[in-house]
Amino acid sequence: MRILILIAAMIVAAPVLGLGGVYLLSDAKLRDVTRDPPFDAPIPTDAASIEHGRHIARTRGCFGCHGQQLQGKNFDEQWDWPERAVAPNLALYAREHDNATLEAAIRQGIGANGKGLVSMPSYNFTRMTDEDLASLIAFLRSAPVVEIDLPKPKLGWIARWSFVTGEETHFAEWADAAPPLRVDAEAEPQRAFGEYLAMTMCNECHGLDLRGATLWDAVTPDLIIVSAYSREEFEKLITTGVAMSGRELGLMRLVAPDRFPELSEQEIDALYLYLTSLVDEPVPDGVFWRP
Ligand code: HEC
Ligand code: HEC
Numbered sequence: 001m002r003i004l005i006l007i008a009a010m011i012v013a014a015p016v017l018g019l020g021g022v023y024l025l026s027d028a029k030l031r032d033v034t035r036d037p038p039f040d041a042p043i044p045t046d047a048a049s050i051e052h053g054r055h056i057a058r059t060r061g062c063f064g065c066h067g068q069q070l071q072g073k074n075f076d077e078q079w080d081w082p083e084r085a086v087a088p089n090l091a092l093y094a095r096e097h098d099n100a101t102l103e104a105a106i107r108q109g110i111g112a113n114g115k116g117l118v119s120m121p122s123y124n125f126t127r128m129t130d131e132d133l134a135s136l137i138a139f140l141r142s143a144p145v146v147e148i149d150l151p152k153p154k155l156g157w158i159a160r161w162s163f164v165t166g167e168e169t170h171f172a173e174w175a176d177a178a179p180p181l182r183v184d185a186e187a188e189p190q191r192a193f194g195e196y197l198a199m200t201m202c203n204e205c206h207g208l209d210l211r212g213a214t215l216w217d218a219v220t221p222d223l224i225i226v227s228a229y230s231r232e233e234f235e236k237l238i239t240t241g242v243a244m245s246g247r248e249l250g251l252m253r254l255v256a257p258d259r260f261p262e263l264s265e266q267e268i269d270a271l272y273l274y275l276t277s278l279v280d281e282p283v284p285d286g287v288f289w290r291p
Pocket of ligand 2: 044161198201202203204205206218220221223225227237238242244245247248250251252255260
């Protein structure tokens with residue numbers, strides 16, 4: 001009799017222990033992050049820097065994902081993988097957190113709770129300069145706070161399981177994998193500026209090295225494809241998301257009109273110069289974002 005009770009107890013307990021294990025193991029993975037020294041660059045207060053910070057926020061997609069008034073956004077219906085991703089209210093977050101916490105979230109993919117982020121594309125901002133980041137922080141703190149009700153984010157069991165198995169990696173790991181900038185800024189300032197822009201705007205989707213990626217539900221092309229575009233066609237593409245061929249570009253059609261119409265002529269020239277120079281560089285393979 002006693003043995004039967006024991007067996008019954010084990011049958012009841014097994015799933016609970018299993019879920020507990022998945023929870024603990026996935027949390028350990030999420031906490032496994034390497035931190036850079038705390039960010040301590042001065043935050044500017046002048047109007048020109050704050051305006052520059054707004055330009056950075058606009059062209060890097062902060063508004064698209066965190067809301068046009070930075071009020072935050074629930075991604076429940078668009079993305080189901082983490083179960084419920086909620087982009088926080090940035091105007092509020094910037095006032096409630098110090099500079100080092102903001103930097104860790106934006107450039108390193110580490111949340112205020114010390115865990116690797118799972119939906120915020122920090123790997124796109126890893127190479128952002130201290131100056132641009134400081135202006136961005138200044139802007140976020142100056143933006144009016146618009147409060148809305150946001151649900152709590154939720155990391156589901158399927159997502160947790162994929163961290164345990166290693167099928168998914170959090171974005172602090174992605175941020176670590178973002179390659180360094182290579183062009184010598186002294187020798188080729190314009191091409192270096194173009195590389196900087198591309199490596200903080202386009203590598204969210206086109207692969208950490210801009211040479212194409214297999215993402216969750218999209219395959220994005222190697223940006224070597226820009227060589228097929230004239231300067232005018234390229235400008236039209238990145239400001240409207242309409243390809244030279246007239247082909248529908250999915251996500252690109254969505255983000256381009258939100259982020260890139262306010263790029264200056266000089267920024268577009270630099271991007272075009274850099275991206276058309278990619279032809280001469282080899283493409284590394286076997287990297288995790290391009291299996
Ligand atoms: C593709 C959508 C997307 C873009 C683009 C984006 N974010 Fe996020 N961000 C999120 C989501 C979703 C979260 C919630 C955390 C998570 O699930 O990873 C988040 C979280 C954050 C956090 C809080 C991290 C924490 O939990 O402590 C900060 C700060 C942040 N984002 C800043 C920015 C800034 C600044 C920009 C622009 C430079 C930006 N984000 C661009 C989607 C985005
Ligand atoms: C949020 C994701 C995202 C971002 C950010 C993004 N793209 Fe794209 N891009 C895509 C997707 C998705 C496609 C289309 C893939 C397909 O349908 O073949 C695409 C396609 C393209 C194409 C191919 C057009 C053609 O003729 O087929 C070019 C060129 C391009 N993007 C350039 C850029 C540049 C330059 C940037 C940065 C300034 C950028 N993209 C940023 C997602 C993105």
